[in-house]
Amino acid sequence: MPAQVVVVGGGVGGTLTANLLSRDLGREVRVTVVDPTGMHAYQPGFLYVALGQASGRWLSRDERELLRGDVDLVVDAAESIDRSAGAVRLESGASLPYDYLVLAPGARLVPEQVPGMSNGDGGPGAHHFYSLDGALRLREAIRRFRGGRVLVGIAGIPYKCPPAPIEFVLLLEEHLRRRGLREKAEITFLSPLNRAFTVEPASKLVQPIMERRGIALETFFNVETVDPSAGTVTSLEGETAEYDLLVLVPPHRGQRAVEESGLGDAGGWLPTDRSTLEVEGCERVFAMGDATNLPISKSGSTAHFEAPVVASRISSMIRGTEPKSSYGGRVMCFLETGDRKATVLRFDYEHPPAPPAPSAIWHTAKWMFNRLYWVTVPQGRIPERAA
Amino acid sequence: MSVIQVDREIDARGMACPGPLMALIGAIREEPVGTVIAVLSSDAGSRTDIPAWTTKARQELLALEDEDGYARFVVRKAR
Amino acid sequence: MSTAVAQTLDVKGLSCPLPIVKTAQAVRNLASGDVIEVLATDPGAVPDFDAWCRTTGNRLVEQTEEAGVYRFLIQKR
Numbered sequence: 165m166p167a168q169v170v171v172v173g174g175g176v177g178g179t180l181t182a183n184l185l186s187r188d189l190g191r192e193v194r195v196t197v198v199d200p201t202g203m204h205a206y207q208p209g210f211l212y213v214a215l216g217q218a219s220g221r222w223l224s225r226d227e228r229e230l231l232r233g234d235v236d237l238v239v240d241a242a243e244s245i246d247r248s249a250g251a252v253r254l255e256s257g258a259s260l261p262y263d264y265l266v267l268a269p270g271a272r273l274v275p276e277q278v279p280g281m282s283n284g285d286g287g288p289g290a291h292h293f294y295s296l297d298g299a300l301r302l303r304e305a306i307r308r309f310r311g312g313r314v315l316v317g318i319a320g321i322p323y324k325c326p327p328a329p330i331e332f333v334l335l336l337e338e339h340l341r342r343r344g345l346r347e348k349a350e351i352t353f354l355s356p357l358n359r360a361f362t363v364e365p366a367s368k369l370v371q372p373i374m375e376r377r378g379i380a381l382e383t384f385f386n387v388e389t390v391d392p393s394a395g396t397v398t399s400l401e402g403e404t405a406e407y408d409l410l411v412l413v414p415p416h417r418g419q420r421a422v423e424e425s426g427l428g429d430a431g432g433w434l435p436t437d438r439s440t441l442e443v444e445g446c447e448r449v450f451a452m453g454d455a456t457n458l459p460i461s462k463s464g465s466t467a468h469f470e471a472p473v474v475a476s477r478i479s480s481m482i483r484g485t486e487p488k489s490s491y492g493g494r495v496m497c498f499l500e501t502g503d504r505k506a507t508v509l510r511f512d513y514e515h516p517p518a519p520p521a522p523s524a525i526w527h528t529a530k531w532m533f534n535r536l537y538w539v540t541v542p543q544g545r546i547p548e549r550a551a
Numbered sequence: 552m553s554v555i556q557v558d559r560e561i562d563a564r565g566m567a568c569p570g571p572l573m574a575l576i577g578a579i580r581e582e583p584v585g586t587v588i589a590v591l592s593s594d595a596g597s598r599t600d601i602p603a604w605t606t607k608a609r610q611e612l613l614a615l616e617d618e619d620g621y622a623r624f625v626v627r628k629a630r
Numbered sequence: 631m632s633t634a635v636a637q638t639l640d641v642k643g644l645s646c647p648l649p650i651v652k653t654a655q656a657v658r659n660l661a662s663g664d665v666i667e668v669l670a671t672d673p674g675a676v677p678d679f680d681a682w683c684r685t686t687g688n689r690l691v692e693q694t695e696e697a698g699v700y701r702f703l704i705q706k707r
Binding site: 320321322326356357358362363364384386400401402415429430431438458459460461493495497509511512513514516517 | 559561562563564565566567568569570571572573574576577578580581582594596600603604607608609
């Protein structure tokens, strides 16, 4: 009787884990991926869509095409996890029993938690590029933009892809410059911290670029509320700023199924061991990617490097051997700085990032990754290697 | 080692991005007023960054404890 | 029939994604049909080049390995 592994979520983490388990164990395992849409989105692409640099078309593919043939796919939403029964309850009413459970459901956006931040419907409230429809609306708002004050800020922590808001403001500045609108725009970046970006050496690279390009920096500005009628945004720290075009990173929470199951913390995040990726207090349940409570990057790269660890540990448990693989905190993220240059952040728990000066090489590398993603990452064709 | 009752502890040692201060701000945003949050950081910059934010945001920094290779910041959500 | 090599690119010691990035840049300067020889030590280069050739239509003529050095012969489409 093969072991039953249920993977909740068909994003990069879930897809890769499922494929690695199937490849490693063959008939010894039955893997089922459950995903609400059955479509796999390349989320790093939303930023480019918002700036008119990419079409929504290459951002999404059938999850079925990315999974190995012997992995089952159930297109349904997980409603809750019944740990005593060892089963995932689905919205349709069906139930998926598991011997091992991988929770990779990602994070959900909750812009409604910011008073005045409309749900990205293109009204006078705030825009975002954290979903395809949000990115498309923002794209149209940028197309219509003829001048004024542009504010880019963060309305919730934690959020996916720490570099994204900095990348957005730098790429937007370049975009307006190329359209001949730069003189008419006043651009300000509202940082939650006392510098532009959390990783200090990267901030040191990026701040002079912002200064040269006339992008103002407001520090310690954690967006709390938006007043669309007044065109203002107010921070936790008590400051107010005015805007004509407002782009915010929306607040994020863990998925409802996690909250329904009583497994999540105050933000709905799963308490996870930083090395074994087991969910605390749960036997044979693993968490990965955006859904964990780990104070590490919520990025595709994290899930990409966590997946082999989760798959290897489950394989060992199924075979009855001692799990040896552990996650060392490895992440690799690009940071685009505009004008066809980028830097790269590579780090793990033992080695902090030492980003190089922005160059064309890393911008090319990022775009190659954008294009090769579909035929490499989900299938596990990029092998694991030491940082 | 303090005897302050901590409601939530975040171990951000060795975690450079998004970093201990962001982890603290996130927890402050998620928790109700009165919650006591402890953040462990191995990043030297936290020693200036975290107190600078708690002052600006008018949150209560209850303690800054030096341990072996890291620091422990204890903050109460005041507002 | 021997495949005359138009350029040899030595990326030994470089890790992913640099071998593939530097190859892409070099290939841009070649004529259609030219063959580039790439020498790499990163084992990740094997799936990277395979995927890149499939996506771009450049032809992976040959791929060999000897004593830890991977040799790729790629023909520009």
